[in-house]
Amino acid sequence: MMLKDKVAVIYGAGGAIGSAVACAFAAEGASLFLAGRHLAPVEVVAKEVVSAGGSAEAAEVDALDEQAVERHLRSVVEKAGRVDISFNAVGIPNTTILGVPLVEMDVEQFSLPITTYTRSYLLTARLAARHMIPQRSGVIMTVTALHSRTGIALVGGYGPAMAAKEALTRDLSAELAPHGIRVVGLRPQAMPETRTIREAFEPRAEASGMTWEQWQEFLAGKTHARRLMTLEEMANMAVFMASDKASGMTGTIVNLTMGSLDD
Numbered sequence: 001m002m003l004k005d006k007v008a009v010i011y012g013a014g015g016a017i018g019s020a021v022a023c024a025f026a027a028e029g030a031s032l033f034l035a036g037r038h039l040a041p042v043e044v045v046a047k048e049v050v051s052a053g054g055s056a057e058a059a060e061v062d063a064l065d066e067q068a069v070e071r072h073l074r075s076v077v078e079k080a081g082r083v084d085i086s087f088n089a090v091g092i093p094n095t096t097i098l099g100v101p102l103v104e105m106d107v108e109q110f111s112l113p114i115t116t117y118t119r120s121y122l123l124t125a126r127l128a129a130r131h132m133i134p135q136r137s138g139v140i141m142t143v144t145a146l147h148s149r150t151g152i153a154l155v156g157g158y159g160p161a162m163a164a165k166e167a168l169t170r171d172l173s174a175e176l177a178p179h180g181i182r183v184v185g186l187r188p189q190a191m192p193e194t195r196t197i198r199e200a201f202e203p204r205a206e207a208s209g210m211t212w213e214q215w216q217e218f219l220a221g222k223t224h225a226r227r228l229m230t231l232e233e234m235a236n237m238a239v240f241m242a243s244d245k246a247s248g249m250t251g252t253i254v255n256l257t258m259g260s261l262d263d
Contacts, residue, residue: 001029002243008085009033009076011063011124014041016194016231017143018089019048024235025242026054030085033076035061063090063120070127082135085242086128088142090120094196097156099203105156113161121165125183129176136180139242140172143234144187144253145196146261154203166253173251182250184241189229189257190219197228224259 008025012018013034019041026032026049034049036042039060049056057079061072076083097113125140132138147155148162166185173183190197201215210218220228237256240246255263 001027002239002245003085004029006030006084006242007033007076007080007082008087008242009035009073009083009124009128010087010089011035011061011120012089012091013045013058014038015089015091016191017091017234018087019045020193020231020235021087021089021238022049022056023052023054024232024239025085025087026052026056028239028243030055030242031080032056033072033080034058035063035072037062063088063124064116066123066127069123073127073131077131083128083131084138086124086138086140087238087242088121088124088140090117090124091196092116094158094199095202097158098200099154100156101154102156110157113157114164117161118164118168121168125168125172129172129179129181132181133176133179138181140176140181140183141238141242142169142185144185146187146189146257148187148253149261149263155200169253170251177250182247184246184249184251185253186234186238186241187253187255187257187261188234189223189260191229191231191234192216193231222260223257227258229256229258 003025008030010018010022013022014036022032022034022045034042034046034056042058046056046058059072062068121142142165144162144165147159148166169183169185220226
């Protein structure tokens with residue numbers, strides 16, 4: 001098992017990406033500490049992991065609250081003795097930030113994804129790193145989107161937020177890699193199993209005249225494989241990047257856009 005004896009903390013564990021990564025990590029032997037702003041969906045994921053024979057504990061943690069994140073990490077270290085992996089899958093509803101042209105968008109709406117995504121990533125990464133530095137090992141991870149590297153209309157501050165997370169990944173790596181800590185990200189293509197592409201579709205539905213099925217086909221047509229990525233494919237790559245098999249990778253974002261975005 002690629003993550004045997006690893007202790008992983010997953011933020012946003014109740015969401016589609018966080019839960020998929022949690023199940024994949026558990027299947028590969030990691031002990032999980034799952035966190036989310038709302039406890040109920042996180043508990044569902046923890047129960048699923050445990051029923052499959054894995055180890056998982058659920059906690060209510062607001063990843064925008066520095067003290068809450070640190071309290072939770074201290075409890076993880078007290079119980080497990082260490083933190084090996086910090087995975088940030090925190091998200092916010094896209095319906096609050098998409099669909100308005102930039103020239104009509106107010107500053108608060110534009111700034112919301114930038115402040116939310118970057119603050120949660122910085123806090124979870126920085127606080128995890130403080131526990132990882134003494135052990136001289138660890139992996140800090142997050143998820144972005146192709147919006148970080150290409151212009152897309154009607155996404156407000158979401159693109160700048162993803163670009164900022166990728167820049168922060170590189171900067172964290174530059175500072176933490178000498179301490180044995182890797183910092184990496186995943187940039188997946190749209191995944192129909194998540195809420196993301198439906199929320200991106202809805203404000204465009206009337207203007208584009210496309211149905212939900214046509215929208216998926218449109219996005220799939222941009223990939224080399226002419227299909228969209230699955231959560232399982234993304235989670236499998238997360239396992240590899242969190243494992244010692246990827247020890248030579250840090251300060252980078254793995255392009256999982258299936259050819260729709262060239263690096």
